[in-house]
Amino acid sequence: MEKTTDVLPLTMNSSEKQETVCIFGTGDFGQSLGLEMLQCGYSIVFGSRNPRMSSLLPNGAEVLSYSEAAQKSDIIIIAIHREHYDFLTELTEVLNGKILVDVSNNLKIKQYPESNAEYLAQLVPGAHVVKAFNTISAWALQSRALDASRQVFVCGNDSKAKQRVMDIVRSLGLTPLDKGSLMAANEIENYPLQLFTMWKFPFYLSAVLCVFFFFYCVIREVIYPYVYEKKDRTFRLAISIPNRVFPIAALTLLALVYLPGVIAAILQLYRGTKYRRFPDWLDHWMLCRKQLGLIALGFAFLHVLYTLVIPIRYYVRWTWTNRTIAQAIAKKESPFSTSTAWLSDSYVAMGMLGFFLFVLLGITSLPSVSNMVNWREFRFVQSKLGYLTLILCTAHTLVYGGKRFLSPSSLVWYLPSAYVIALIIPCTVLVIKFILILPCIDKTLTRIREGWERNPKFSESALNGKTDI
Ligand SMILES: Cc1cc2nc3c(=O)[nH]c(=O)nc-3n(C[C@H](O)[C@H](O)[C@H](O)COP(=O)(O)OP(=O)(O)OC[C@H]3O[C@@H](n4cnc5c(N)ncnc54)[C@H](O)[C@@H]3O)c2cc1C
Ligand SMILES: NC(=O)C1=CN([C@@H]2O[C@H](COP(=O)(O)OP(=O)(O)OC[C@H]3O[C@@H](n4cnc5c(N)ncnc54)[C@H](OP(=O)(O)O)[C@@H]3O)[C@@H](O)[C@H]2O)C=CC1
Ligand code: HEM
Ligand SMILES: [Fe+3]
Structure with missing residues (x-):
């Protein structure tokens, strides 16, 4: 040519x-x-x-x-x-x-x-x-x-x-x-x-969570009123139910980001050494915590958006107006309750603070930001502030539940409200973490992580050919 x-x-x-x-x-x-x-x-x-x-x-x-x-x-x-x-x-x-x-x-x-x-x-x-x-x-x-x-x-x-x-x-x-x-x-x-390998597990897990909680809420809030009161509550499929499923998925996934850490700590305490590999499933779980966390952040975002529109919803405005009219007709006044005001304000405040820290975690995981902070700073944000986020979001949900939390009147076909189920994993993680940071346990764990072993394989006596006591 x-x-x-x-x-x-x-x-x-x-x-x-x-x-x-x-x-x-x-x-x-x-x-x-x-x-x-x-x-x-x-x-x-x-x-x-x-x-x-x-x-x-x-x-x-x-x-x-x-x-x-x-x-x-x-x-x-x-x-x-x-x-x-x-x-x-x-x-x-x-x-x-x-x-x-x-x-x-x-x-x-x-x-x-x-x-x-x-x-x-x-x-x-x-x-x-x-x-x-x-x-x-x-x-x-x-x-x-x-x-x-x-x-x-x-x-x-x-x-x-x-x-x-x-x-x-x-x-x-x-x-x-x-x-x-x-x-x-x-x-x-x-x-x-590789096709999003690290995203696969978090993605499937969140899909399963969403589907489960969606049907759970449909049973409680659409099917039950239809069967017992012949009421059509299908409109709840658009906003009410998604605004339960999304925050519940966010909270559960956030807790699942911190669960492998406590399982790892328990394993290390039980084995008395850090020199044994974690099982594969735990290893993989630990490696995809970032992806789990980012998906959780996505769901939290959706929850915030869905919450913003609550005051402009027809159903909500209708309920408010009707309640006021009913009170006027009955010439009944509902007295101001300071404790309810406190509960309502504090659960929203904790949600907002939790969301703020959640976003901060998301920002620090951007490569351009994480490259700017050193290892200790990154761990501080991801681990310490991460736990604070989990505490705030869990408290937000607990206080939202408030007095209704386990009251029999909120049971539908013996099923508790969805958020009660959603609180199981976060509360478990927080309780175990609390036990793990008790000084006596924390001291042992820290020693193990510094290389100490309860039953060292290569102790001096073993190396000298004597039996290790
Ligand atoms: C929005 C969002 C974004 C996130 N982005 C990221 C991200 O970019 N990158 C990321 O990695 N994670 C990310 N995560 C996940 C999570 O925040 C981190 O993995 C966090 O460090 C977990 O904290 P931890 O205290 O549970 O775990 P760790 O501090 O990692 O500890 C977990 C376990 O590892 C073991 N361990 C810890 N230190 C040692 C040691 N010195 N020697 C031996 N074993 C040890 C212990 O068993 C310990 O319990 C994100 C989460 C969210 C919600
Ligand atoms: N396409 C892409 O985006 C990427 C491709 N690659 C790799 O580059 C290599 C080439 O890919 P690509 O250019 O897409 O492939 P093509 O099929 O377009 O081209 C391959 C070339 O190989 C030559 N060839 C030599 N022997 C044979 C034979 N027996 N049968 C057929 N072709 C033969 C041919 O050139 P001639 O007719 O002149 O002899 C042919 O044009 C692959 O190994 C691929 O994995 C890597 C990264 C990206
Ligand atoms: C700006 C931040 C936030 C605001 C303003 C907010 C507000 C609210 C409101 C108003 C509700 C009640 C919804 C209803 O009545 O149906 C609610 C419920 C809830 N929120 Fe938040 N929230 C915020 C952030 C978060 C975050 C970050 C999480 C968790 C990761 C979370 C988890 C939940 C849960 C699990 C529920 C209960 C869902 C249910 O079963 O109805 N929230 N939130
Ligand atoms: Fe080709």
Whole structure:
């Protein structure tokens, strides 16, 4: 193909010799990367099965057969799917000593026993294989999407080869992240295949919670009045019931953020050591606390929005007016109750303060903010203020329940109000946490976390061959 000069390199320095890079494969990714590299001043040679057919290629690039192209450069980017790698074995001689950049992804996690990059290294043992670029999509390269991730994970066994690939990454305006030897390729190849892994469990859990509490409230507030009083209360499905389900989900999820911490503490106390791994379910739970917390914050937001509209609701205005008229007709006055005023104001005040701290927790979890605070400050906000948030939100709900809390009149078909059930987990977490911070228990826990063990495996006497008492 004739070399044209339509694409002018943006960063070409006339005193520098253009570096030639070879790209194998003229598909979507090869083309996008080639165009980008041409614009950044590289000389690009494509390797293709049909050099003549490749008409869509960026102007300025040369297209040759695979073996001819390979001779033009000592860096070759393999923009081919793994399934078609076998032909590379025929080129082992020309590829000897060259840097091969594996950009490939698979369709599924664990599709093959070894990573694609390691497989490539086995096929062409004389080459230096470097894994890179697989987390950048052809689309992001083409559209120069600023919002897409600009991080490129790089790994490889030859540090010089890796360095040269990282230089290319940098010159494209992307950020290379050295992940070490080629053994890391497996992990790097899994990144683009993960679909919100840390969000899955919190997401399903909140869906289950919402569905459960929704039907629970429907039974109590729509079906029951219909069966016993023949009243149509279906309008409650729009605001009243969501404004129970959302705050209840928020409170329960918030408590579930702090529950694994107390379970972990109990396990450590029971085992008398911190040097034993937590069970997998607990580990995973601990790792997705941030996501649980953020979903909880979302529900709390909804609760606040739904609460704001209470005064403009027709049903609420109708009830107020009717009550006033009924009192006027009966010539009855309801005396002002200071205790009710106190209860009502304090539960709303605690809700507002709780919500404020909730938002603060959410803000500190933004990477730009958490990068600005040190580890102790972050723990202070997340752990101490987090517990304060839980206390305030639990108290908000307890005081809201007030005197009706467990009164038999609020039972419907023996079912207590939904918020009574919602209080079980938060209260349990707070009670256990309170026990854990009692000085005698806290002292032991702190010692365990500093490395002390109740039954040390490697005590001096055991090391000396004596039995440990
Ligand atoms: C809106 C919102 C946003 C959130 N954002 C984030 C976030 O960005 N990042 C995040 O991580 N969490 C986030 N969370 C979750 C939560 O706030 C944190 O995980 C918080 O640190 C949990 O506090 P904790 O006291 O329960 O746990 P921790 O202080 O982590 O302690 C839990 C357990 O770990 C063990 N442990 C603690 N220290 C040690 C030690 N030195 N050695 C051995 N074991 C130890 C103990 O068993 C302890 O009980 C968020 C929550 C919410 C509500
Ligand atoms: N598309 C994307 O956004 C991304 C892709 N990748 C990776 O880049 C690599 C290429 O992807 P992409 O460009 O999308 O794929 P395409 O299917 O669009 O292109 C693959 C190219 O491989 C070449 N090839 C060589 N041998 C064969 C063969 N036997 N059968 C078919 N094609 C062959 C072909 O080029 P020719 O006809 O010139 O020989 C073909 O154009 C893959 O490993 C992919 O995982 C990584 C990140 C993102
Ligand atoms: C600005 C902040 C807040 C305000 C103004 C507020 C206000 C209210 C009001 C008015 C109610 C009664 C609703 C009704 O009568 O149906 C209520 C109930 C409730 N709130 Fe809040 N709240 C706030 C924040 C929170 C937060 C952050 C949580 C928990 C995470 C929470 C949890 C609850 C719960 C569980 C209920 C009981 C739901 C029910 O069963 O009716 N609230 N809140
Ligand atoms: Fe593709």
